[in-house]
Amino acid sequence: MGDQIRHILTLQCPEGMGIAHDVTGFLVEHERTIVELKQYDDMSSQRLFMRVDFSGDDVPGLLEKMREEFAPIAAERQMDWQLRERGQRTKVLIMVSKFEHCLNDLLHRAHTGSLPIDIVGVVSNHPDHRSLVEWHKVPFHHIPVTKDTKPAAEAKLEEIIERTGTELVVLARYMQIFSDKLSTKLSGRTINIHHSFLPSFKGAKPYHQAWDRGVKTVGATAHYVNAELDEGPIIAQQVQEVDHTYTAEDLVIAGRDTEAKALSNAVKWHCEGRVFLWGNRTVVLR
CATH class of the missing domain: 3.30.70.260 (ACT domain)
Structure with a gap:
């Protein structure tokens, strides 16, 4: 043999x-x-x-x-x-804004081999995480985004995706919304983490909304990106039990662990060929 x-x-x-x-x-x-x-x-x-x-x-x-x-x-x-x-590594481009917990988790998992990915770069609309990214020997691209510069910023992003051979874009708490054109172009190969247990509590401060409602669990949702904000097919979700003693800030802290885990699971399952898209749903064979 x-x-x-x-x-x-x-x-x-x-x-x-x-x-x-x-x-x-x-x-x-x-x-x-x-x-x-x-x-x-x-x-x-x-x-x-x-x-x-x-x-x-x-x-x-x-x-x-x-x-x-x-x-x-x-x-x-x-x-x-x-x-x-089997084991073929997927070329991944990560996008992030200010919050670094999901970025840090993905960098660590890629470094230790627990994710079958090669991170070809990190794009951010803020310069905050340059030192962290470059310590991991990953190229860092600072692309500021304003209402006026958004078309040019997306054009630069597309150029990076093309040049690096990116197969999957991961929005690791990237707080900018793609244009409909870009969302459509990257359909099926862009994963976002939403800091809420979708479809509940959408928007900028879901944990504060959850606290106002006195929730007993918090969660996070990893989903594919499409032209409808936060409406893409769901891949993975994580929840954590909480109670009345949690402040809104406590919920934010608890939620970060669920975000990192939901996102890493979604990336892993996608890259292992376990996720199948059908309409606005997914089938995950794991």
């Missing part, structure tokens, strides 16, 4: 008889062993979602050969699919 290599196949398609048979039969033909297979059949939309982690001998040109031979099956089944090597 030669060196072993693992790949991930992800797909979604209209429901139909024999899809799992087609996929597993294809893997058997290529002498692949299934390590993990997860699927979800959405009966309401008649749609199948599947993620397969498989292994086998490392053969030169294997990935390209398998992609070429799987393409006719995918076309017949109308699949939206991707086949890639």
Whole structure:
């Protein structure tokens, strides 16, 4: 037995008889062993979602050969699919404003290898975190944003995304709103963390709204960005129990842990190919 290599196949398609048979039969033909297979059949939309982690001998040109031979099956089944090597790292661009807790968490997780990402840069509309970012040996880009300079700022951002080969943009408490044009262009590859358990308590001070309502839990929501503010498909949420003794400031502090965890989970699941977009919903196979 030669060196072993693992790949991930992800797909979604209209429901139909024999899809799992087609996929597993294809893997058997290529002498692949299934390590993990997860699927979800959405009966309401008649749609199948599947993620397969498989292994086998490392053969030169294997990935390209398998992609070429799987393409006719995918076309017949109308699949939206991707086949890639397991552990392939995603190029991520982080955007942040004043609050650094989510940024710091992502930098640490990338450095320790707990996230399968390469951070290609950090963009901020404030210069505050330059020293932190550069200590991690990551390029820092200060792009101030005002109402008048917003088009130019977004053009510069797009240039950075293109030049660095960014595959995923992560808004780690970036407090500027993208234009509809940019939101649409980056649809499906931009994740935002909202410091609230959406869809409740939207806006600039959700924790203060929560305190006014006497909530017993606080939470955070990681979601894809679309043209509707805070309405993108939800990927991950975290909650923490609180009580009447918490001040609004205490809720802010408690909420920061939920924000960091929800965001890191969303980034991890996206980069591992576990998140499937369908309309304004997600299916997360984990």
